Amino acid sequence: MPTTRRRSSPRPETAARRREILQAALEIFGQKGYNNGPLAEIADQVEMTHAGILHHFGSKDRLLVEVLRYRDESDVEGLDEQHIPGGIELFRHLVRTAFTNESRPGIVQAYAVLSAESVTDGNPGRSYFEERYTVLRGEVADALREMCRDRGVDEPANVARASASVLAVMDGLQVQWLLDRDNVELAEASRFAIEAIVTAVLDPRPSPLGDDLP
Amino acid sequence: MPTTRRRSSPRPETAARRREILQAALEIFGQKGYNNGPLAEIADQVEMTHAGILHHFGSKDRLLVEVLRYRDESDVEGLDEQHIPGGIELFRHLVRTAFTNESRPGIVQAYAVLSAESVTDGNPGRSYFEERYTVLRGEVADALREMCRDRGVDEPANVARASASVLAVMDGLQVQWLLDRDNVELAEASRFAIEAIVTAVLDPRPSPLGDDLP
DNA sequence: GAATTGTTACTGACTGCATTGTAAGTTCTA
DNA sequence: TAGAACTTACAATGCAGTCAGTAACAATTC
Structure with missing residues (x-):
């Protein structure tokens, strides 16, 4: 048959x-x-x-x-042209994204709400966000290492910490912005924080808080 | 009568x-x-x-x-003794909180979930979080200005941006940690990022990303 | 290329469950 | 002894998912 x-x-x-x-x-x-x-x-x-x-x-x-x-x-379609930038361009891209996001409150809110909701019991989006953060941290870390190489910084410490921090600060600022959309400082804060974090990796300096913390 | x-x-x-x-x-x-x-x-x-x-x-x-x-x-009862620390002590307190929070996933998750959920339509917790962020940003800003004064830094720029960023990075890292509790780097990242941001206020340097951003 | 046949893209009606809130009644105690 | 601190029972929605049916379409057959 x-x-x-x-x-x-x-x-x-x-x-x-x-x-x-x-x-x-x-x-x-x-x-x-x-x-x-x-x-x-x-x-x-x-x-x-x-x-x-x-x-x-x-x-x-x-x-x-x-x-x-x-x-x-x-997201990729709208903001990027085609390829994912690396090195310094990635961070410039992130800063620009932070600014253009001001005109897309819907998507920003969706992301903020759904990512936090994903950690609740039995949420079907959880594994998506788990993977997403892992991938993004990896990309940011690669970009950071590339910048270090370009500027002759050897054995850069804190790359992993900085990668997580960059993503965290962008997400956290989005929540604050959603609660207070008139606060224009919050958009600028992304640039400031990213610059601060990248600088701390490229050119580390002694802690202003002392060295006796946990 | x-x-x-x-x-x-x-x-x-x-x-x-x-x-x-x-x-x-x-x-x-x-x-x-x-x-x-x-x-x-x-x-x-x-x-x-x-x-x-x-x-x-x-x-x-x-x-x-x-x-x-x-x-x-x-929260205050458990971590603080009685008074809210100011100046450098506030930041040392924030870093310590980030570490002790590792043993309190319940409260961390409650905060992360409820703050993001608060931006949704008609959520009764919204005004609480609006006020909370305003107050906290103010406290962090005061502490920053105090540190600037102590170290002879005049007309510190970026204080408002830095305050928002410090809170943002802590919140954002909590979400990442909730999605991946085995990732010990994430707890350390709080300290790293806070140090980076405070340093950028106390001793600003040229942007590693160029000056032609938005 | 017309007729046939199975599939897609639905709708409407319904089921069943979950959930917030209310109302009336009961016990306890300040 | 009135009101506080409940319980039981119920009302009223709201919502995801199922199922049977229908119209339109695509593929197959002649």
Whole structure:
């Protein structure tokens, strides 16, 4: 028996429809959080019923992980041109991102809310964020080492600490900014902090706090 | 008519019972988030029904704001002795806190989760966090200015940016740590970043990223 | 290239569960 | 003895997910 497999290809407009849903979900999850963001509201925004969304994504959990992947792609697409910068260019890119993010409160909020929510019990986005931070820390660390090499700094200490700190300060400032959007200082703070941290790696100096801490 | 107002005072053990509830709520909200943390689960932990909790706090919203206030108090009580340190001592205190926090994942997670969740639509904890960050930034800024004065640094630039950055880096590192508790570097990163930022205020140097950024 | 057949992309109705809040009743105690 | 500190029972939503059905479309067959 040849058992000719019958398998229709998805319709041409389906991909676009899915993207519409992902966009709407990103907005709703960003505004209200994952647990507090009902499928029905996402469905409304794309003129569909919540059952339609479940048809495309199977479950709310799976929708979330696809939303997170989608955010990644659209981020790279929108800000970068094509390649990931390295060395000093990475940090310049991060600073520019901090500034352009001021015009995208939706995405900023989605990221802040969903990353923190991901550490709660049984959250489906957790492994996404675990991996994301690991990858990003690695990229920042590589860029830092490249800068050290360029400037003849041998055996740079604190590269790992600095990488985590750079990402942390950007995330933390975003939360503060979301709570107080009129505070323009907060955007500038990203540049200041990143410069401070990079400087401390390239040209370490004695601690102003003394050497007797833990 | 004298209308002798009849108004019983609460029973002596009531205060302790309320504290038990606040403690349990802090745990549950920390583990599962505010929206995802049901009253029933908090009630279980103190051997009560959820209606009992509502008797004490009126609504879930009001419970949250009391939980946040409670966290503040117990924090100060546990770590500080009595007074808030200023100047260099504040930063030494912050670094020590970062280290001792490693043994209190519950509270750390509660803070990280609830602060991010507070920026979502209609969250009852929002104004608490708005005020908290404003106050904390002010305290850190004062401490920085004091250090500048002590060391003869005039018209220190970037004090506001540095204050926000210090808080941001601590918060951001906590999220990363919650996602990867085995990563011991992350605790040390707090000290490194705080030192870097304070140094950049006390003894500013040219940006390693160039001066042509936004 | 028309008819057939299976699949996609839904909708609407429904199920079942979780959850906050309320109301009435009970016990205890200041 | 009134009010504090509950409990039990219930009301009222809200929400994810299932299922049966329908219309449109794609692939296969003739």
